[in-house]
Amino acid sequence: MLLWQKKETKMTILTGCWGGKKYEEALMAAEISQKNIKRHEVLDIGLAYITHLVEKEDYDNAARKCQKILGKNMKLWEDEVYRFKSIGQLKAISKYLPRGDLRLRPVIYEMILDEFLRTDYEGFATLIREWPGDLYNNKTIVKALKGHLSKEPNNRTLLEALAELHVYDQCYSKALEIYLTLRHKEVFELINKHNLFSCIKDKIVLLMDFDTEKAVDMLLDNEDKISIDKVVVELKERPELQHVYLHRLFKRDHHKGQMYHEKQISLYAEFDRPNLLPFLRDSTHCPLEKALEICLQRNFVEETVFLFKQNGEQSQGLADDYGGTT
Incomplete structure (x- = not known):
């Protein structure tokens, strides 16, 4: 292409499209004709x-365009x-x-988190979940969050966000x-x-109390970390859970x-009679005299x-008196 033709193409893009406020078209044309337009001029169109x-x-469209136009230019991002x-x-x-790959200075992310913390708790919690924890100074955000919790100590959204920060x-x-x-x-x-x-x-x-089934599964799967004896002792005031x-x-x-089978006779009798007889049949460590005493008392x-x-x-005679055989 001749030199004058190149200049004419360049002027058409910059004055015809840009001057007419057709920025999208101008930007697309500039990107297509990058050989004829300098990089900083393409950027100027984008910033405009x-x-x-x-x-x-x-505002949302303007912010979205920043991703494409600003690229990995940290200074331009922070200016915006x-x-x-x-x-x-x-x-x-x-x-x-x-x-x-590109990270702005931590103060930038902290500034935005502070904005959400002041105006939108749900939005703040969403950012805490979605943003990598190393984008900002964790201790700075925890301090700010605790300031809000001092006024609303039972706010579930803030407490969940604080837990997320503690995990990180x-x-x-x-x-x-x-x-x-x-x-x-x-x-x-x-x-x-x-x-x-x-x-x-x-x-x-x-x-x-929160989730009995999950808790028991976890405890039984980790007996090496929390012993059976420890669990039984901790549940002594809650016999229904102990059972x-x-x-x-x-x-x-x-x-x-097996050392708790005697205790279990009373627990089954109190909380789970349908499983008492299967327990008596299957246990080889159950004291029969104690079991008989409890069953007689409860008829x-x-x-x-x-x-x-x-x-x-x-x-046998007593068994017959109580209803025959099983």
Whole structure:
């Protein structure tokens, strides 16, 4: 192409499209004709386009265009963030900020998090979940968050966000306290993932009140970390939970909790009579005399007859009196 033709092409792009406010077309044309237009001139068109969208109050579109136009230019990104701040539109640009190979200074992300913390708790919590924790100074955000919690100590959204921050900062016991208080569904995943069994030895009742089935499964799967004896002791004031745990243990292994089989007779009688007779049949560690005493006291006929049979022929007459054979 001749030199004058190149100049004419360049002038058409810059004056015809750009001058007519057709920024999208101008930008596309400039990108296609990059050999004829310098890089900084393409960037100028793009920046003008962003400005045009801001002036039209099309803030979301302006912020979205930043991704393509600003690329990996850190200074331009930070300039745009401060521009959006000056017009009260930090939220609009927040979802388009670079957080991959290019990272802005931590203060930029902290500024946006502070904006959300002051005006939109749900939005703040979303950013805490979605943004990598190393984008900002974790301690700075925790301090700011605790300031808001001092005014709203029971705000669930803020507490969940604080737990997320504690997990990133590896303060797992603090996160666990919050999740237990909130009865958060992720509490069991947190315990297993970060091996927090030493932190829950005095919180077994709380875990079982929250989700008995998950708690028992976790305890039985980790007997090497929290012993059977420890669990039984922790549940002594809650015999109904103690029964659930020992029953599930017995179903897994008839021998592991043998020292508690005598205790289980009373627990089955009180909370789970349908499973008492199967327990008496399957246990080889159950004291028959104690079992017979309890069943007689409660007038459990079927169980009493079975126990008489187990005691031998000398009890046959009594067994017959109680209803025959089993």
